[in-house]
Amino acid sequence: MPGVAMTVNGKAVSGEVEPRTLLVHFLRENLRLTGTHVGCDTSQCGACVVHVNGKAVKSCTMLALQAESAQVTTIEGLAKDGKLHPVQAAFKEHHGLQCGFCTPGMIMTAVDMIRRIPNLDETTIRQQLEGNLCRCTGYQNIVKAIHAAANEMKGAHA
Amino acid sequence: MTASIIGSGVKRKEDHRFITGQGRYTDDISRPGQAHAYFLRSPHAHAKIKSIDTSAARAKKGVVAVFTGADLTADKIGGLICGWMITSKDGSQMKAGAHPALASDTVRYVGDHVAIVIAETHALARDASELIKVEYEELPAVVDPAKAQSAGAAQLHAEAPRNTIYQWEIGNKAETEAAFKRAAHTVKLSLINNRLIPNAMEPRACVGEYDDGTGGYTLYVTSQNPHVARLVMSAFIGIAPEHKLRVVAPDVGGGFGSKIFIYAEEVVCTWAAKKVNRPVKWTAERSESFMSDAHGRDHVTSAELALDADARITGFRVKTIANLGAYMSTFSSSVPTYLYGTLLSGQYAIPAIYCEVDAVYTNTAPVDAYRGAGRPEATFVVERIVEEAARQLKIDPVEFRRKNFVREFPHQTPVIMNYDAGDYEASLNEALKIVDYKNFPARKAEAKSRGKLRGIGFSTYIEACGLAPSAAVGSLGAGVGLWESAEVRVTPTGGVEVFTGAHSHGQGHETTFAQVVAGRLGIPMENIEIIHGDTASVQFGMGTYGSRTSVGMTAISRALDKIEAKAKRIAAHVLEASLADIVFENGEFKVAGTDRKLAFHEVALNAYIAHKFPTSEIEPGLKESAFHDPTNFTFPAGCHICEVEIDPETGVTTIANFVAVDDFGNVINPMIVEGQVQGGITQGIGQALLEHGVYDTESGQLITGSYMDYTMPRADDVPNYKLGLTVTPCPSNPLGVKGCGEAGAIASPAAVINAVTDALGVKEFEMPATPARVWQTLQARG
Numbered sequence: 001m002p003g004v005a006m007t008v009n010g011k012a013v014s015g016e017v018e019p020r021t022l023l024v025h026f027l028r029e030n031l032r033l034t035g036t037h038v039g040c041d042t043s044q045c046g047a048c049v050v051h052v053n054g055k056a057v058k059s060c061t062m063l064a065l066q067a068e069s070a071q072v073t074t075i076e077g078l079a080k081d082g083k084l085h086p087v088q089a090a091f092k093e094h095h096g097l098q099c100g101f102c103t104p105g106m107i108m109t110a111v112d113m114i115r116r117i118p119n120l121d122e123t124t125i126r127q128q129l130e131g132n133l134c135r136c137t138g139y140q141n142i143v144k145a146i147h148a149a150a151n152e153m154k155g156a157h158a
Numbered sequence: 159m160t161a162s163i164i165g166s167g168v169k170r171k172e173d174h175r176f177i178t179g180q181g182r183y184t185d186d187i188s189r190p191g192q193a194h195a196y197f198l199r200s201p202h203a204h205a206k207i208k209s210i211d212t213s214a215a216r217a218k219k220g221v222v223a224v225f226t227g228a229d230l231t232a233d234k235i236g237g238l239i240c241g242w243m244i245t246s247k248d249g250s251q252m253k254a255g256a257h258p259a260l261a262s263d264t265v266r267y268v269g270d271h272v273a274i275v276i277a278e279t280h281a282l283a284r285d286a287s288e289l290i291k292v293e294y295e296e297l298p299a300v301v302d303p304a305k306a307q308s309a310g311a312a313q314l315h316a317e318a319p320r321n322t323i324y325q326w327e328i329g330n331k332a333e334t335e336a337a338f339k340r341a342a343h344t345v346k347l348s349l350i351n352n353r354l355i356p357n358a359m360e361p362r363a364c365v366g367e368y369d370d371g372t373g374g375y376t377l378y379v380t381s382q383n384p385h386v387a388r389l390v391m392s393a394f395i396g397i398a399p400e401h402k403l404r405v406v407a408p409d410v411g412g413g414f415g416s417k418i419f420i421y422a423e424e425v426v427c428t429w430a431a432k433k434v435n436r437p438v439k440w441t442a443e444r445s446e447s448f449m450s451d452a453h454g455r456d457h458v459t460s461a462e463l464a465l466d467a468d469a470r471i472t473g474f475r476v477k478t479i480a481n482l483g484a485y486m487s488t489f490s491s492s493v494p495t496y497l498y499g500t501l502l503s504g505q506y507a508i509p510a511i512y513c514e515v516d517a518v519y520t521n522t523a524p525v526d527a528y529r530g531a532g533r534p535e536a537t538f539v540v541e542r543i544v545e546e547a548a549r550q551l552k553i554d555p556v557e558f559r560r561k562n563f564v565r566e567f568p569h570q571t572p573v574i575m576n577y578d579a580g581d582y583e584a585s586l587n588e589a590l591k592i593v594d595y596k597n598f599p600a601r602k603a604e605a606k607s608r609g610k611l612r613g614i615g616f617s618t619y620i621e622a623c624g625l626a627p628s629a630a631v632g633s634l635g636a637g638v639g640l641w642e643s644a645e646v647r648v649t650p651t652g653g654v655e656v657f658t659g660a661h662s663h664g665q666g667h668e669t670t671f672a673q674v675v676a677g678r679l680g681i682p683m684e685n686i687e688i689i690h691g692d693t694a695s696v697q698f699g700m701g702t703y704g705s706r707t708s709v710g711m712t713a714i715s716r717a718l719d720k721i722e723a724k725a726k727r728i729a730a731h732v733l734e735a736s737l738a739d740i741v742f743e744n745g746e747f748k749v750a751g752t753d754r755k756l757a758f759h760e761v762a763l764n765a766y767i768a769h770k771f772p773t774s775e776i777e778p779g780l781k782e783s784a785f786h787d788p789t790n791f792t793f794p795a796g797c798h799i800c801e802v803e804i805d806p807e808t809g810v811t812t813i814a815n816f817v818a819v820d821d822f823g824n825v826i827n828p829m830i831v832e833g834q835v836q837g838g839i840t841q842g843i844g845q846a847l848l849e850h851g852v853y854d855t856e857s858g859q860l861i862t863g864s865y866m867d868y869t870m871p872r873a874d875d876v877p878n879y880k881l882g883l884t885v886t887p888c889p890s891n892p893l894g895v896k897g898c899g900e901a902g903a904i905a906s907p908a909a910v911i912n913a914v915t916d917a918l919g920v921k922e923f924e925m926p927a928t929p930a931r932v933w934q935t936l937q938a939r940g
Contacts, residue, residue: 002760018281034186039359040444044865047359075179084177092173095829098837099664100176101360101411104400107177121751122878129873135359135412136664137833138840139873140904 006070008033009077012088017064023057024048027063027074031127034102035075046132049105049112050074056112059130075104078111086156087149096145106132110146115124120150160756164677167829169667169671171683172662181409182405184363184380189437191246192365193222195427196283197440198273198290199449202263203299203521203858204312207263207272207292214289215275220282223434224290225426226273227262227513235429237393238420240486241637244324244495252324255519257485259395259422265294266314266484267521268853268860269449271422276430276438279760299521299858303481304458305536306518314484314519323482323517324491328499329572334464334512337473341464345547352534352925353456353481353851354844355868358663360411361442362421362451366428370435377428379408381691382417382661383701386638390420390488397428407691410663413526414841415450418487418703418772419664423450441921448863449658453851454528456481457494457535461543464510469551471506471562476513476539487526491517496574497532497622504540505582505618505795506562511572521858527703529841530904533621541617541908546921555912556590559618575622580795580821584884586618589797589819592880600771601801605814612814615912616797619905623751623897624792624888625704641787642706643699644676645715646721648780650766652759654679654686658719659699660710661691666830667707673826674711674893678718680745681758697783706898711826712891716784724780725761731771732756732764741779785836792888792896796820797930798839800909804917809933811914813848819882820901824894832881838902839879844871846910850926869926 005014008031015030027033027050030040039047048059051073078085087110090096095105106129113128114120120128125143134142178367212224238257245251260271273290277283298312305311306321314321338344364379375398381387384405386470389702392400410417427438442450457478464473479492499513530537560583569577598614605612625631628639645657654675660667689695702710722742729747730737730840739750748755756764761780762769767776801815818835825831848869852861862868887894914927918935 009430014359020281029188032188033179034183035181037183037360038441039183039361040865042444042864042866044445045359075177079178088177091177092169095170095833097173097176098666098833099358099360099412100172100181100409101183101358103176104179113615123874126223126874133359133872135357135841135870136837138836138838138879139876140836140878141833143873143878 002065004064004068006067006072007073008072019065021060021064022060023064024059027059031139033076035072037101037104039102044133046109047102047105049108051108051112056109070158075108078107085111086152087114087146090145090149094141094145094148096137096142102134106134106142110149112148114150114153120147122147163673164826165828168669168673168683169674170666172666172668182811183360183409183411184365184378185441187365187378187408189365191365192437192439193276193278193434194280194283195438195440196285196287196703197271197423198275200261200268200270200272202265202294202296202352203268203301204297205265205294207261207265207299208295208854209293210273210546211291214275215286218286218289220278221286221431222276222278222436224273224275225433228257229261230258230260230429231262233387233429234396235582239390239394240488240491242489243635243637244326244491244636246324247327252321252491254486255317255319259425261348267523268858269446269523270484274426274430276434282913300650301522301853301855301858303456303518303520306520307516312521314521318519321519323486323519326495326515329512330510331512333510334473334475337510338464338513341472342467343465343551345463345543345550347461347543347546347655348922349459349461349539349542350456350924351457351538352460352845354454354528354849355448355851356414356416356451356454357447357863357870358416361444361447363441364424364425364427365437365439366431367437368432368435375428375431376404376406377424378406378408379424380410380417381405382410382413382663382703384661384691384693385659385699386701391425391428395425407661413663414529415454415531415703418701419452419526444865445863448868449860450523452524452526453483454525455535456525456940459539460552461539463547465545465547469553469558469561471508473510474502474508476502478515480515480517481520481522481525482517483522487522487524490524490526492636492901493527493532494535498536500574501533501536501620501622502540502573503575504537504544505564505620507564508572511575522853529838530900530937531704533900534904537617537619537904538908541619542911545616545912555616556586560618571632575852576790577620577793578790578889579886580793581884581886582618582795585796585819585821588882588884589799589817592882593799593817593820595816604930605803609806611806611917613802613913613917615800615909615916617905617909617912618797620793620795621901622791622793623705623900623903624708624788625706626791628787630838638700639787640700641785642709642713643697643783643785644710644717645697645783646714646717646781648721648762648765650763652681652685652762654681655688655689656686656714657696658710658714659696659701660707661702663702665702665707666827670826670830671711673712674714675718679758705899708792708891708895708897709786711895713784713786713891716786717782720784721780724782727776728765728771728915729756729761755812761800788890790890792823792890793894794898794901795820796819796901796905798905798909800906800913802910802913802933804915804932806936809929811927811932811938813843813877815881816877818902818905819884820898821884821886822898823885823888823896825883826895834881834898835902836883838900839906840871840876841903842906843876843910846907846925847927848875
């Protein structure tokens, strides 16, 4: 089996994988980083979103081998020095999760969305969540959480 | 008691692990030495299995074993069961065919289980399944419930002639017919309640494990009710005695009913774990979830309302055909009967009701409870026909409802239910205020100026939840009681562990239950741990469905009564006071009229060191349990109002405004309650506008087998909802609470379709209101 090496959450990792192994399965099974979830088989639900070289990627749409030498961040690597990322904190504050299954993908998508789009409004957030499904919350509190985090992060950078 | 924590929007204790990726769902569990399972499924809707040849698959490198139905039969493993016996109107019992975990001679729906392949990896198991040679003889299929009973239709089970499982009735036929004879007006409506596919975001999964040293099995499974799973797998399926089977339902990523049921995969993986002497893990791919999770709804109904000259409802008759799919799932029989017919009085004083339900087999996935279970179907029938009656009589639908509301409580309906408390006018008035009803005509005119069709629809719903008084459900055919248990263990340092038989899969029990304990004992939330979902630690429990958390919370409350009583006795000895003088408030045991007192944790320590009270009278320790059986259902009710705007050029329907005012009695955590309502409404809007589980009528193939074909509500399909609460405390439990988990999904579809039909100016419209259907209706209307 071919070898693959990358940096995940700041740590150098490597492993042997079948060529068909998806990045999400490498993360979950080889590295036991089970915070990244698999919710579908058609790249629709977004439960598997991670950051690859700083951009949000559905890790079920990418082979592990394609992530050779990449910098990967998963939900487990988002909090720094025991301090929650503002998006994580906002999801708790605004009750943006219920069962928690879609949450890692939602949070990783939201972090990327806030990075890309300077002035997020509610309509834009809803459109940008097109690739993430949640069955519990009805999205209202997810949108609220992302909006609040975006505003807070803007304030922090100003 | 520190009452302030009750009713406060406390942030959730469980969130930290979920937002940091440390949740522990079934698929996150890997057991040492585990092998991976893949299920070979039927590609046909209906076929005889002439032969199965697994030799090539078994010979493949990396394959551990392949088993078929014959192997289960050889080990005397029983089939899956339906736990609620329904009696037909002719007195006969329901006619159920066998439901083997792996089909042996016939497959009856696309996705039916044919064989299990166990291999070193999931990919290998999947590859090997393609080497299994199954010779099928295809048979004709029937998928439409309205056609299932016809003479020429394909027959699924010999036990059920004309695919008819039961023909059930409720209400008073003679009085209802008399009401129709006397009626000044009658209103008729044909309705289809579309088939839904639940789609909890976490696919079903399980890990079965066998310990040869102890002879015990452990099953990790995505379940809403692990004790029920253990009971069924032990007593009926024969995997192992209950005391040799541990079932763990860890973090579960949503259920909505679909994870109540005992499915083939978990049965087979647990059994196979002993056969291969390795843990066996299976996780559904989403397409398997679409095919094999129990679906919801799928009713065909005709309804008729009788009214007097003053527009009062005098009679209501309903005939429904309910599609139960190819096999009877765990609680499927109860959904279109006792969870449906009993709610047909809605919020209205209707003197005579008669409802007939035929349940039929078809070549489709089994249909069972899905969020609301029977009550959304009932509410859809009632609220659609009430709205239509108002329109035909040219009365404002609000005034028509007011005229017919139940106003005195308790109210005995003609269909079993006894409504204990409510104020339907209050929630209606509050919703009208929020929606600004009097200015709707202006909004409609403004929309018209933009070329849009605006409509408004109402749904004043009632539901019965908090399932359920055991003797009552027993008399109606339930195979189980629906009480709940709780055990409260106080540690010597004053921490509290609560073991509940309820299961949390998104509901936030770890927070709300802790609020109940903190409010009662006056101790901080962080000193309380809520433990659920493991038969090895929780004494027994019936799990979570039917918005029955009120039952679990009341069980905790009753166990706390006992804790308080014993703690007072201990405190009296330690404080050398008379028991009658001990009062418990704000977390302290005090001697009335003195400054002598003990904190809760001091009493806890005394309970365990047992130095200062006679152990001949009072046992050491502080641990109590309670089994609470509710005395009635709880009856949440309220008013949902929806405004839609339709673009006649594209047929796209947009939710322009959605107001929900609900009466859930006393509220423990308003933040969590709002979240439940928002999620429920979104599922209801999904049913009304987007979602539809479709089978090809000829081939029986599932057309909507992925997220590419089945339209889940996304963030930009729904707006922010405007929510309100009115409160009439529930009289049948000490906390005064009612269920809140299903109301959104129960009430909203009727509100949406009433708004769509108002906008389009049509009488009947079949859900979901997709752009294509709306556009076609507009074209036909001209």
